[in-house]
Amino acid sequence: MTVDTVGRFERALEGLDVELERVSAADATERIETIVEEPAVGAPLPFEGVSLPDDVTTGPTTAELEAARTGVTPVGFAIAEYGTVAIESTADGAEPISLYPDRHVAVVAESDVVPDLSAGFTRLADGFDAGRESVVFATGRSATADMGDLVHGVHGPGTVRVIVLEDR
Amino acid sequence: MAQRTRSQQADRIRHLLETEGDAIHAQTSASNARRGDVYDVTDDLEALRTDARAIKEDAIDDLPELIETVREAVEANGGTVYVADDAADANAYVADVVEQNGSTDAADEPSVVKSKSMTTEEIDLNDALEADGIDVTETDLGEWVLQVADDTPSHIVGPAMHLSRAEIADLFNERFDPDEPFETAEELTRFARDHLGEIITDADVGITGANFVVADSGTITLVTNEGNARKCAVTPDTHVAIAGVEKLIPTLSDLEPFVDLIAKSATGQPISQYVTMLTPPTDSPTLEFDSPDEPITAGGGGGAAGPIGDPDREFHLVLLDNGRMDMREDDQLRETLYCIRCGACSNSCANFQSVGGHGFGGETYSGGIATGWEAGVHGQDSAAEFNDLCTGCTNCVDACPVKIDIPWINTVVRDRVNRSDEPEAYDFLVDGLTPDAESGGLDPGKRFFGNIGTVAKAASATAPVSNWLADAGPVRAALERTLGIDRRRDLPTFRRESLVDWFEKRGGFAASSRRAAQADSRDDGADVDREVVCYPDVYTNYVDTERGKAAVRALEALGVPVRVPDLPESGRAALSQGMIATADRQASRVYAALAEDLDAGRDVVVIEPSDLAAMHREYERLLPESSYERLREGSYEICEYVYGLLENGADPSALSTGDGAEPVAYHSHCQQRTLDLEAQTVAVLERCGYAPVTSDAECCGMAGSFGYKREYYELSMDVGERLAGQLEGADTVVASGTSCGDQLETLLERDVPHPIELLAPGRYRA
Numbered sequence: 001m002t003v004d005t006v007g008r009f010e011r012a013l014e015g016l017d018v019e020l021e022r023v024s025a026a027d028a029t030e031r032i033e034t035i036v037e038e039p040a041v042g043a044p045l046p047f048e049g050v051s052l053p054d055d056v057t058t059g060p061t062t063a064e065l066e067a068a069r070t071g072v073t074p075v076g077f078a079i080a081e082y083g084t085v086a087i088e089s090t091a092d093g094a095e096p097i098s099l100y101p102d103r104h105v106a107v108v109a110e111s112d113v114v115p116d117l118s119a120g121f122t123r124l125a126d127g128f129d130a131g132r133e134s135v136v137f138a139t140g141r142s143a144t145a146d147m148g149d150l151v152h153g154v155h156g157p158g159t160v161r162v163i164v165l166e167d168r
Numbered sequence: 169m170a171q172r173t174r175s176q177q178a179d180r181i182r183h184l185l186e187t188e189g190d191a192i193h194a195q196t197s198a199s200n201a202r203r204g205d206v207y208d209v210t211d212d213l214e215a216l217r218t219d220a221r222a223i224k225e226d227a228i229d230d231l232p233e234l235i236e237t238v239r240e241a242v243e244a245n246g247g248t249v250y251v252a253d254d255a256a257d258a259n260a261y262v263a264d265v266v267e268q269n270g271s272t273d274a275a276d277e278p279s280v281v282k283s284k285s286m287t288t289e290e291i292d293l294n295d296a297l298e299a300d301g302i303d304v305t306e307t308d309l310g311e312w313v314l315q316v317a318d319d320t321p322s323h324i325v326g327p328a329m330h331l332s333r334a335e336i337a338d339l340f341n342e343r344f345d346p347d348e349p350f351e352t353a354e355e356l357t358r359f360a361r362d363h364l365g366e367i368i369t370d371a372d373v374g375i376t377g378a379n380f381v382v383a384d385s386g387t388i389t390l391v392t393n394e395g396n397a398r399k400c401a402v403t404p405d406t407h408v409a410i411a412g413v414e415k416l417i418p419t420l421s422d423l424e425p426f427v428d429l430i431a432k433s434a435t436g437q438p439i440s441q442y443v444t445m446l447t448p449p450t451d452s453p454t455l456e457f458d459s460p461d462e463p464i465t466a467g468g469g470g471g472a473a474g475p476i477g478d479p480d481r482e483f484h485l486v487l488l489d490n491g492r493m494d495m496r497e498d499d500q501l502r503e504t505l506y507c508i509r510c511g512a513c514s515n516s517c518a519n520f521q522s523v524g525g526h527g528f529g530g531e532t533y534s535g536g537i538a539t540g541w542e543a544g545v546h547g548q549d550s551a552a553e554f555n556d557l558c559t560g561c562t563n564c565v566d567a568c569p570v571k572i573d574i575p576w577i578n579t580v581v582r583d584r585v586n587r588s589d590e591p592e593a594y595d596f597l598v599d600g601l602t603p604d605a606e607s608g609g610l611d612p613g614k615r616f617f618g619n620i621g622t623v624a625k626a627a628s629a630t631a632p633v634s635n636w637l638a639d640a641g642p643v644r645a646a647l648e649r650t651l652g653i654d655r656r657r658d659l660p661t662f663r664r665e666s667l668v669d670w671f672e673k674r675g676g677f678a679a680s681s682r683r684a685a686q687a688d689s690r691d692d693g694a695d696v697d698r699e700v701v702c703y704p705d706v707y708t709n710y711v712d713t714e715r716g717k718a719a720v721r722a723l724e725a726l727g728v729p730v731r732v733p734d735l736p737e738s739g740r741a742a743l744s745q746g747m748i749a750t751a752d753r754q755a756s757r758v759y760a761a762l763a764e765d766l767d768a769g770r771d772v773v774v775i776e777p778s779d780l781a782a783m784h785r786e787y788e789r790l791l792p793e794s795s796y797e798r799l800r801e802g803s804y805e806i807c808e809y810v811y812g813l814l815e816n817g818a819d820p821s822a823l824s825t826g827d828g829a830e831p832v833a834y835h836s837h838c839q840q841r842t843l844d845l846e847a848q849t850v851a852v853l854e855r856c857g858y859a860p861v862t863s864d865a866e867c868c869g870m871a872g873s874f875g876y877k878r879e880y881y882e883l884s885m886d887v888g889e890r891l892a893g894q895l896e897g898a899d900t901v902v903a904s905g906t907s908c909g910d911q912l913e914t915l916l917e918r919d920v921p922h923p924i925e926l927l928a929p930g931r932y933r934a
Binding site for chain 1: 195307308309310313326328331332333336352353356357360361364365368369385387393394395396398399402403420421423424428438439440441442443444446447448450451452453455456457459460461462463464465478
């Protein structure tokens with residue numbers, strides 16, 4: 001690939017005040033551990049050799065979900081053009097885990113970062129064909145201007161961090 | 169009576185200007201500026217808009233089939249589709265669903281959390297549910313503020329933007345009595361999040377709208393920045409999505425241009441924070457907040473999820489007709505159904521920026537497109553209340569992501585409203601003066617302005633007596649009473665000698681040819697070999713004849729002979745009053761009068777941009793296609809034409825040139841700008857040695873007859889002051905439109921000529 005898609009993704013996220021980190025699979029668990037604020041909940045990461053830190057609770061109770069400060073989830077793919085991550089509604093709770101806590105840590109494989117919205121729609125269509133028909137394109141942090149000024153973190157997370165697994 | 173309504177309307181607008189104007193202007197103009205910026209940097213914007221419109225055209229065409237397609241898809245997923253005929257039908261269905269899913273404890277009221285939806289505003293769902301003992305909470309912060317304040321939305325996208333932070337803080341301090349009074353937006357938001365968070369986790373049913381519904385998969389698309397729609401849709405076990413039938417699009421790939429466009433057009437963001445594509449019931453586990461120690465994934469959805477999602481989930485899609493299927497059959501209102509509710513038409517509208525949706529709205533919808541929606545879903549009377557606030561400037565057409573001709577919808581509804589009125593007591597006053605094609609009962613003020621050409625001709629023939637008379641106190645009082653012309657407004661001064669008479673007196677075409685030939689022989693520039701028919705619009709012919717004379721002299725100096733025949737009115741004035749039959753007849757007359765010139769290869773040059781806009785845009789609906797094309801291709805705005813001559817080698821030194829740095833503040837007419845003709849005037853001024861700076865205010869606010877009308881005078885001045893503020897520092901101010909010139913002369917208290925007056929030989933005395 002001649003264009004640096006992850007670089008473009010990173011620049012788009014910078015504009016949204018979202019930090020991106022590139023890590024290898026071997027280092028991922030440790031990096032995630034330093035980023036999460038506890039208590040943390042998460043959906044299992046489907047990347048070979050990458051697991052959630054021990055302190056991140058999977059299959060949380062509703063009380064744990066409500067109390068959590070951080071939610072860690074994998075994302076199906078990301079769209080570099082807009083700094084968007086695609087969160088799939090899976091049975092292990094990725095949707096509520098990415099939504100309820102104030103901090104969302106999104107983990108994506110480098111090979112799943114696509115350049116633009118059109119490429120994103122191609123991936124979306126592939127997912128639909130495979131039965132993954134509920135997806136959220138999340139771009140940056142939850143925001144509102146309804147109270148007179150721009151404020152982040154309303155019903156959704158107020159901070160978002162993105163981890164790109166470089167060797168995937 | 170008519171005049172009491174007019175006076176009440178004036179009071180209402182004044183009140184809105186004072187109470188909501190500042191907050192509305194700050195928000196809408198900021199969104200509009202961001203939209204302009206993001207449109208500018210979107211490479212494929214035109215392709216996206218064209219695609220989006222084509223998808224909507226086809227989808228509305230195929231709507232009955234799409235309803236059946238989505239029904240099959242949603243039912244295959246285990247959900248239910250209900251097509252509701254009207255508001256009562258939809259509300260009864262939703263109330264039924266809520267009651268069946270409420271708490272089993274009879275003492276508990278069933279509770280609903282809602283994500284903002286204008287469609288549920290349209291049917292007054294909250295009132296209906298509350299009447300059934302159901303507790304409803306809005307979760308969109310703006311919508312919740314309105315619920316707490318018992319107020320109505322003023323904008324499709326920012327429903328509470330008419331309230332300032334301080335007003336919201338006062339409201340919340342009074343209602344919720346916090347330990348420490350709320351002050352900042354941060355504090356208000358944090359409180360709202362916590363308060364609403366608890367309500368959401370306890371709710372029995374979540375209700376959302378739908379920005380788009382993909383028919384073949386049954387996918388609901390929700391576009392939000394806050395994330396409340398996500399929480400409402402996935403937190404309670406039962407989700408009801410309510411959408412107008414027009415929200416259906418065929419397939420997932422059809423969604424792409426809309427996802428790309430909607431945030432850009434709405435708020436100027438590249439994309440919204442959350443675009444949720446939900447194909448319910450989803451695999452996401454249900455959240456039982458009253459069983460806090462149960463793992464969320466331990467239910468039926470955990471681990472071995474079946475193909476149809478979490479079995480605890482229930483989903484209902486309510487598709488609302490409420491007049492939409494009739495709109496689909498209506499050739500003029502059908503376009504309204506392409507609307508994606510982004511609010512760009514509101515944000516780009518100068519009048520809306522001043523008064524907001526409470527002035528520019530019917531029962532539910534506000535802004536430019538509201539006329540179509542209200543006429544379709546609530547009936548013509550609702551649309552009639554505010555329809556005249558559209559001045560036809562067409563800024564909204566360029567802003568609209570699906571290219572809806574909103575001013576035309578407003579014109580059509582105005583025409584229909586005109587026809588539904590009872591005959592007026594004042595008909596006799598204007599009957600003699602108005603040879604129009606309209607039936608009786610038309611508002612006399614509208615009829616007067618719609619026939620302004622006839623009025624001007626009579627006034628010119630009797631000038632200066634007519635001018636003295638028109639300025640006399642009793643006459644102004646009568647004009648205000650019968651025609652609604654505000655007495656604070658200066659009336660145009662009619663010239664005894666019309667432009668056409670002046671031109672004939674100085675020798676007509678023969679003399680013009682001689683002058684052009686002399687100019688040609690003097691310079692060794694390009695031999696342009698063109699002939700021009702200069703269109704004498706009403707104003708140029710009878711009032712501002714100087715700009716007509718300047719146009720003739722400038723063209724001759726560049727070697728182009730000119731004709732100024734007595735031509736029929738363009739129909740622009742009639743269109744502004746919604747008198748389509750009259751405009752249609754006038755368009756035919758104009759074409760008939762110009763056909764020979766067009767056949768002879770002569771160029772038609774138009775000075776007044778609104779008349780050119782009628783020929784280039786509205787005539788498409790009034791003339792046979794080939795006539796329309798022929799006239800459009802053969803007609804030019806005066807400075808555009810001069811630009812063309814200079815580009816083809818004509819020598820600018822034949823004109824009155826500046827010293828290369830002479831500053832000129834230039835306001836292009838709004839319709840001229842939307843025809844993309846501002847740049848040519850700027851280029852001509854630059855080529856002729858001036859240093860033009862342009863205004864970017866939406867509009868002058870005068871807009872033809874609009875600013876003369878008593879009920880709109882103050883609004884017109886409010887809009888005009890924003891423009892005047894941009895121009896007041898300049899030594900020389902020029903404007904292309906007659907209305908713009910009049911308005912600026914009033915506000916700046918100085919002469920504001922047309923640019924061609926600055927450029928014509930024997931330069932304008934500033």
